[in-house]
């Protein structure tokens with residue numbers, strides 16, 4: 001075997017310049033492929049993280065049927081112990097309990113429907129940075145009996161900090177909710193829908209209003225490593241019983257999943273073009289290396305070197321060339337990707353402004369997922385093996401006398 | 407049993423526009439230890455005959471028996487193996503693997519045969535010394551002259567301990583001194599080891615040295631003469 005390795009190795013250096021050129025094309029393409037792939041995956045991860053951080057979280061726990069019916073009757077009773085249990089699960093960053101419902105809100109002359117979220121102020125802020133969105137007044141504290149209101153909604157109702165609003169609607173089991181509540185702060189969301197409809201209450205106050213002490217409708221869960229979502233999901237399943245329903249962000253935001261899938265396809269087309277570059281680099285070289293050695297192959301066949309040995313040699317050559325390229329490509333791209341993983345690319349312009357408006361930093365952190373590197377290297381190996389089909393077929397058809405006569 | 411027995415051998419190249427009857431009813435026997443030249447004008451069929459004996463091409467009809475085995479009955483892939491074990495080849499040019507040294511070129515064929523490392527080393531050094539290249543064992547083909555390359559090819563051909571060596575115009579690309587040197591070596595190997603050599607050649611230097619001259623003309627044996 002050693003001799004075949006030596007032979008293949010020396011063969012590829014018979015034409016140094018050509019081999020280097022072929023390797024360079026592989027290096028170039030693989031660096032580009034890894035970089036674009038890492039950028040794509042990184043931006044998806046970041047997009048998902050930003051999206052779920054805005055409100056839903058990576059996972060939510062509901063009472064059974066709540067997601068479909070949105071009724072307070074599907075709420076669940078929890079205690080601090082339960083939340084602590086969930087937060088103790090590895091990779092769980094935070095679990096935010098919420099009581100979500102709709103109420104009519106009235107100022108003196110105007111009435112609107114509001115999306116009323118009763119939440120743990122501290123945890124809510126940790127997850128969604130709600131406090132940063134305050135434009136006037138102050139943020140909620142746990143025992144406040146007042147509310148935060150979206151800027152748009154406040155304008156429609158013509159209220160400011162210190163004014164009071166009437167909240168009116170239905171609580172659990174047909175009870176009536178009716179109260180006067182002061183505006184403690186005004187918050188500004190980038191998304192108009194939220195801005196025009198959201199009201200936040202401290203959880204304890206909300207539960208009292210709805211006569212739902214210790215009950216909530218939703219627990220939003222953030223995790224530190226999104227790749228571990230199924231692990232976290234399983235761990236939660238161990239804690240909760242059948243009356244609970246656990247949903248992932250993918251189930252809650254199918255449009256986001258679709259958008260990413262669509263974008264990913266366009267990325268794959270780009271990748272495909274890069275693979276073509278690699279294929280031409282390797283295949284072209286292998287083809288030339290084979291064609292110019294016809295006479296040599298003829299002599300070898302004549303003196304008794306069987307075809308499988310020749311195939312072994314040419315396959316090793318293809319693998320050598322591609323691996324010189326692939327390995328160098330990996331060595332070049334790994335630190336590059338790592339650098340841009342730690343120091344995300346910051347983009348500017350219109351897109352950046354839109355991004356900022358949504359409270360998302362205009363950056364693309366590169367994904368350093370090892371799967372990307374592995375996949376690209378495997379693809380190159382596959383191309384090398386496919387390229388070596390050419391000499392295999394060529395050698396299979398070669399007749400020694402004809403080859404020698406050339 | 408003769409080493410090589412050719413019975414009513416015909417070869418017609420029929421893939422061409424006009425079929426060529428390159429060998430016509432050849433009957434020939436070559437014994438072990440012979441030193442033979444097949445001669446004749448260009449196109450008379452020398453190379454064709456050598457290719458038949460070497461199992462590189464198959465007869466249209468007739469038989470080639472080597473050590474009693476009809477080689478046209480052997481399947482193509484097994485024939486490669488048969489050549490490896492039984493026949494040494496020296497071609498006019500491009501004999502050697504350019505990326506391997508003289509030593510590695512000679513060793514290669516033995517490696518394929520599964521000869522042990524120590525035996526390989528021993529035979530390689532012996533043979534390269536025998537062909538006068540003891541000081542060139544680590545040279546690549548491009549560092550050797552044409553004559554030296556042919557000598558390595560001879561060393562390789564007999565390293566595998568074949569039943570006989572076929573050499574098609576081995577001296578055609580050599581100047582006369584190199585050609586003489588190469589022939590001396592082959593003659594010596596013939597005399598000392600009893601190695602059988604069969605040449606196809608026009609070269610008078612070769613013809614002068616062989617014991618037997620088979621002359622072809624137009625695909626037929628015109629004469630078959632033993633000489634001293």
Ligand SMILES: Nc1ncnc2c1ncn2[C@@H]1O[C@H](COP(=O)(O)OP(=O)(O)OP(=O)(O)O)[C@@H](O)[C@H]1O
Pocket residue numbers: 419422426428446447448449450451452453454455
């Ligand atoms: N592959 C082939 N296809 C068709 N015709 C062939 C083929 N090989 C040889 N021939 C023909 O067969 C005849 C014998 O050719 P061969 O090569 O055996 O001659 P030769 O004696 O070796 O000649 P030279 O001294 O020029 O090498 C010639 O007429 C040649 O044209």
Ligand SMILES: [Mg+2]
Pocket residue numbers: 452453454606
């Ligand atoms: Mg000839």
